[in-house]
Amino acid sequence: MTVAGMAAAVSDGPLPFRLTAFDGSQAGPPDAPGLHIRNRHALNYVLTAPGDLGLARAYIAGDMDMTGVHPANPYPLLRLMAQELRLRRPTPGEVVDLVRSAGLSSLLPVVPPPQEATPRWLRVAHGLGHSRKRDASAIGRHYDVSNDFYEMVLGPSMTYTCALYPTADASLEQAQDAKHALVFDKLGLRPGDRLLDVGCGWGSMVRHAARRGVRVLGVTLSSQQAQWGQRAIRDEGLGDLAEIRHLDYRDVPETGFDAISSIGLTEHIGVKQYPDYFGRLYGKLRPGGRLLNHCITRPENRTAAKAEPFIDRYVFPDGELTGSGRIIMAMQDTGFDVRHAENLREHYGMTLRDWCGNLERHWTACVDDVGEGTAKVWGLYMAACRLGFERNTIQLVQVLGVKPDDQGDSAVPLRPWWRG
Template sequence: MDGKRTVAEQLATALAPILGVERLPVRLQAWDGTVAGPDDAPLVVLRSPQAIRRIVWTRDELGLARAYVAGEIDVEGDLYAPFAALTSTGRLAPGESPAPSLGERLGLLRTGLALGLLGREPAPPPEEVRLRRYGRLHSRRRDAVAVSHHYDLGNEFYRLVLGPSMVYSCAVWDDPGVGLEAAQEAKLDLICRKLALRSGSRLLDVGCGWGSLALHAAREYGATVVGVTLSEEQAALARKRVAEAGLAGSVEIRVEDYREVEDGPFDAISSVGMAEHVGRSQLPGYATTLHDLLRPGGRLLNHAIAWVGPRTRRNDDTFITRYVFPDGDLVGLGDMIDALASSGLEVTDVEPLRRHYALTLRAWVANLEANWAGAVAAAGVGRARVWRLYMVASALAFEVGKLGVNQVLLQRPGGAPPPLRRDWV
């Protein structure tokens, strides 16, 4: 032992510079029961020396994430509190920051050696995705595999997290007290109004999920809907929901890549939470494909998360891309608008919904935690921990402005004049 300092005290001293802070803003409990840090700070528990090995071997927060997924680092009580404390300053704060220096990493290495903790690099938890196995980036085959990894996790798991609406995108909240289901219905209705749907309108829903928007458009607006997804499990449940609603004559759900749709033109196209999977290099082709599927005067609503600020690191080195959204690629709002407009579509409205997504994610986390045993039974404890970490981190990122989400409404030239906002408010 280093003098009279406990294991927890030595680790707290060594970990602080790795995280870019003078002193850890959390209370740290080591596997031997020793504790370091303020009594009133959020408690982080190191359950295994393996957590330190992961941090030593990995240059950034990926090591911490791997340790959390594996259960080697845990939090007692509210996960938001320690995460917020660690992201308020230092290297986990919003925005880009330099990786730990060699000297800072050597400090943790020396502490690990002194405590007899170090060894070879641990294998990543089995929940981690190895992207190189899937072939050419954003080929149709690789996109299908990436989408399956995320969305074929199990319909029961998603039911427990998303609630009865089965909508996996940002809701629109009149106020925080309306509840998740009402906020999701408000979002679905807002999209239908922005697209000017009416009886007989033909809608293509790209990335249709479990069919919630398609059902709403057909039931409430009399639209005829084609929904496409790459997820077999989503499609199976969406078809079941369509049949149960008596809307089989109005809604068709296909397992199909949007690049393969050939039965245009459509009066309207919705793309909600799907463009994040397209990839920056593929956005011009995505925009052109959707432009060509619209009739003259037809409208496209593109609802997508946006990265705020510069990107300076490889996208496939993050927790989100390795565990949650393989090959996911967030671009800034300006880049998204440029790509969409370059196809000849006219931008008619942009609505930011950043604060709404923070509320939505907090509601999903509350559902997950309230149904934890069922979620673990449905997807396994590792995957449930992945989702809890990713949704908590994302909620905080939206709250502080590191991430945004925007609805961009566009129109193919010709036909009716572009809409006025009062047309849907």
């Protein structure tokens, strides 16, 4: 059986994409984007880890190519596969033919590409669950890649979270500034207030608030982020108002903050840690203080929180997603008066579109900086996530909560007070 024949055995109907292989076989529309299987090693990856993980391994290792698309942005191919590819379970006889054609050696496990993290169950060497040591290891693996690489992909704002597009033709920088303004306004910040930004990244929200007279402390588990952010604070002359520490949010000694922003951190916390997480943030606020939690969520609250294999092994080790309902419930059970929730998933799809565009424009420099395999991981993951937001398999939800005073007063206006 040829490679194209193997694909036909698991496809319900004609392939919607172009497939070519080392054995000369081919299938699918000639003018469509597609896959090229370069060697039997690719079959080994796919057969030992069926699904997204095996395909990703073959692609990142260079044993399979994506054709008709740029490696920085394979979105057109992924969208075509998601919309039109239908798979079926092969019959027992077809399974035998598949194994015989691929060879028994193709069923033996192979070493994955070096960009892959160890399986979740083997990460105990870095600590159990979401211990400080294990969280620091997971964050460092993803965020301590290269500040130069992030500058090329994220753009001048160095903001690695969903932007807010005020218009369809707004630039990425305009959209990121609008996002920070929305968070600032929802928190009701004023000059002289104290803000804690947990998981602050490179400090874009820290600097946005400090420019407006707010005293800000940002904390991150990434040493490279902290160094970059502190330098940016000095360069802007904001040192008297802003500070970024390489510190776990659980170890912040200060209390009595007027507001806390948590932008893109909850995905790393772990659902079982929500009570402790929101409890600690609640304890850091003064009565009447506000929390804005901005994170990726699922569109429902029933599925397992653990990330899919590709994301868990290559992008966010130990990351977990759940529905916004579970986040709101955890906040309420902590004592927060939840005042507003907003789904911005379309905006995240647009953000990822623009990040992929940046990666494509700077592809050669990015490959020189982090290597082709890592650059391909980023193009694949961002394009796949863009598709997920567009198809409503993942969402981005902001939840605003207030710590009421002893009388239950949250001291908020009768109607929403922000624009955007």
